[in-house]
Amino acid sequence: MLQLQVLRDQTQKVIAGLTKRNFREAESIVNEVLLVDTDRRATQGLLDDIRAKSNADSKKIGELMKAGKSEEATTLRNAVAADKENIKINENRLADLEAQLQQLLYRIPNVPAEQVPPGKTPDDNITTYEWGKVPTLAADAQPHWELIKKYDIIDFELGVKISGAGFPVYKGKGARLQRALINFFLDEALALGYTEIQPPIVVNEASGYGTGQLPDKEGQMYFATEDKLYLIPTAEVPITNLYRDVVLGDDDLPVKNVGYTPCFRREAGSWGAHVRGLNRLHQFDKVEIVRIARPEESYDVLEEMCTHVQGLLEKLELPYRRLLLCGGDMGFNSAMTFDMEVFSAAQQRWLEVSSVSNFETFQANRLKLRHKGKDGKVQLLHTLNGSALALPRIVAAIIENNQSKDGIVIPKVLRSYTGFDLIS
RNA sequence: GGAGAGAUGCCAGAGCGGUCGAAUGGGCCGGUCUCGAAAACCGGUGUGCGGGCAACUGUACCGAGGGUUCGAAUCCCUCUCUCUCCGCCA
16 A cells, blocks of 8 residues: 555656556546545544544533533533534544545555566566576476376375365375475575564454455455455465564564465466466465565665575576566566566476565555664565465476486485485 | 453553543663763653644544543443463364
8 A cells, every 4th residue: 555645745756657557547546545635634634623622622611610610611511512513523524535545545556666667468577687598308298287197296186076176185205395395495594594484374354454465355365254264375464464563673673584384376267278287276385585674775685585586496406587577567566576487398488486576665554564763763664575485386397397207306405305316 | 162350651550530641660762970880860752643844733542343421541332352260172
């Protein structure tokens, strides 16, 4: 959620930024916000004045009663009663305007950072870095959904039986590969000074609002109606919400958290040819890094996070490219996002395995996550997060790129974690 | 699931329906003292919104939401959460 103050002070800049991400209603909705806000402030001014008068009169009534001047007190009492009506009317009006404002603000996406290129589709994303050589596979190379059957390591049919489509069962070396990757990712983050968090994997409604899944995206989350709890779509939600309504001091910064959780996504209506096998699931595993930083440092932090993620891919010997997302391809909350994509030789396509974003104050404003310095000044912090990494597509890429006539070769860094070199 | 107790500022903990944004203690920050520190003493120490260049000022907030009253942290109702005991249990 954008800050009203920013909307007021930098109206044109905001509109220009929103236009960069093809948010068509930008101008009209921002103007509506400004209009409602003006009304809101006028109403509050009026309300405060009436309240001030009413408070003063009430106090006076007390004094008059004490002094025994009950007639004067009664007169004043009637005056206050009239004010009370007026207060009620304006309170309702104010609440109404605030709700309107809130709804409008919820609809406005974040303003892209300066460096974000304009554009509408993924074709407009800019490749800022590429690493590794795409392996040349044998002519009979197979996609992972064939290989997992061949080696019997991931079973979709079994998943369908006990849960449904998109809930695979990992078996034997498949399960061990999963566990190895999770541990590897966590250890790599810990080595960089991250604190490991094991959060709940269901969250309440307030948390959904805090990180921006609610309102509007409730259709993407599984919901336990009896207890009004949402299954998390990413660890970002619980880990970032740890800091909801929190004022951090200098000693609390920087915040560097890492957490492994399963993630649940309904992915309503997004099934098709491109989402075969592990490419898109209802439940998958992910190690997420979450950072909270001072505004002036957040872009350095973003770079640091990207470097970390790229390091993971390099250690896994997976060829990848780094994309700076264009305005039109960025998520609603993000000010700047880098995607890491791994090339799958067998599918002959790039697979997104990580998305690293700086939300600037967009989430912090909703969360009321602030920093209070030694000078006593309170300001919103910046939040960032990134996958480091999401498992299924990494697994898909490893299986496909490392296939050989002997079996699937486990990347060297993982071998101490898996306990085996080969899936055969 | 059953019974009871409670929810107040960074923490602990007071608070006859008006003088309570809130005693007191601790913590923290600043100062005096000191070569330095401790102790002691003095002062300061919430957030949102509105107005103001600012000093400052109006208003709201004592778990959340309603209600009674001229006036509510204080009375009433509902909800949420926490704690204790019992039951169940990984």
